Amino acid sequence: MFLMGCVFLLPSCIEDKAEDxxxxxxxxxxxxxxxxxGMLNTGSKASFDVLANRGYVITSDAEWLDVDKPTxxxxxSVTLEAKPNETAGERTGHLTVTSGKLSxxxxxxxxxxxxxxxxxxxxYTYYSENFDWIAVYGGADCVGLGSQNGAKNIYSTGDALQKFGEAGLQDYNPVGKTMYACAGYFKMGATDKQTGIILPALKIGRKKASNVELTFETCPNIGGSGKADAVTVTVxxxxxxxxxxxxxxxxxEAMKPDQTWKWTPMSVKLYGVTAATRIAIRSTQQGNPGVTAGEKGYFRWYLDNVKIVKAPRN
Structure with a gap:
């Protein structure tokens, strides 16, 4: 009986602790x-997060500015509700978030x-690339054949590097020289060397922007051990x-391809992209720009069928 009483009392005890x-x-x-x-320049409504363990109240000092969840x-997640600015200049309002004596x-x-x-x-399609033009250099269909052998390094294969540049592409880590041509797609990375591809700038009008969806396909490399490289992909x-x-x-966030010889579709939405924006698809293990090696180990992978289209604004 005593044990049952403790069990029934637990919820109220927990609530009391939360209140305290x-x-x-x-x-x-x-x-x-x-x-x-009244929107962000991406066309979306602005928002911010509130964490208040004892509740909150939001007040505005401007008649044109409100929120969807004032308490x-x-x-x-609180969304801003702002009227269009029909005045002659920039205007400023303030939202005060109060919780007890905190604000x-x-x-x-x-x-x-x-x-x-x-x-x-x-x-609307801004960019579509199936990389079929790289097949002329005789790289193997590694993914189709289920073999890591036969890819051609673009740095030492004819004018492949020149054609790569003419396509508007950049090697994320050119120091490593680990960009390989396969049968209409690319293989990237080598032992202790990681990389990715920087895509061409999009044709977007001057002082204009767009929200876009980037889609592509990836596959991990599988070496002689039969185990897929532990690569993940970052945009x-x-x-x-x-x-x-x-x-x-x-x-x-890092995206993990299926751990087998097949293509995994991936997609990411990007907001406020302009003609000055450059987008990269790289191994997460490569790290940030300027890193000339990335993480130690095997993180080799394949990339194909890159496409960028106009996305809904919300």
Whole structure:
């Protein structure tokens, strides 16, 4: 009986401890900039996260500025609701997030900048590359044959490196010289050397931007042991404006291909991309720009069928 009583009392005991916990208030952003329409320049509504273990209240000092969740508790994603700026200049409002005696202030600036969207319809193709032109150099169909042998290094095979550059492509780690031509696709990496491909700049109008979806196919290399290399793939904005997957990140989360000789489709959404943006698809193990080797070990992989299309704005 005593044991049963303890079991039934547990939930209320836990709740009491939560109520007795110290106040905690965390706001993910303190500055937000909106364009004339009341949106971010990506066309999406602005948002920030609130973590308040005892609940919160949000108030605004501007009639044009509000939020969708003025009260809440725990971890909450709050979306800004801003009216279009019909004034003659930039304006600023403040959102005060209060939890007990704790408070944080979010400053919201709204410019007169117009919506930069380039106006292309959803699904419009900015870039499509199947790499079939690289097959002329005689590289093997490694993925199709299930063999790592027969890929041709573009740095020592005819004018392959020149054609690679003429296609607008860049080797993420040219010092390593581990870019290989296969039968219409690329193999990348070698023992203790990692790399990726930087794609060409997109044709987007001056002072315009777009939200896009990048799709491609990858396959890990499988060596003589029969075990797939433990490679994962990262999409990165290496130059110019833009963010990945709707937040402020410049890199995607690591993506793992199937551990067999077959192609794995992958996709990533990028926001606020312009003609100055350069996008890379690389092994996560390569690391950041300027790293000339990356992690030690075997992280070899194959890439094919890269495509970038217009994505919905929300």
């Amino acid at each position: 916990a110290a106040h905690r208030l965390v706001v993910s952003k303190v500055d937000v900039e909106l364009i004339q329409t 809440g508790k725990g971890r909450v 944080e202030r979010v400053t919201v600036t709204q410019t007169l900048d117009p919506d930069p969207d380039d106006g292309n319809p959803v699904g 990165e904005i290496v130059e110019g404006p833009g963010t990945v997957n709707g937040n402020s990140d410049r890199e995607s």
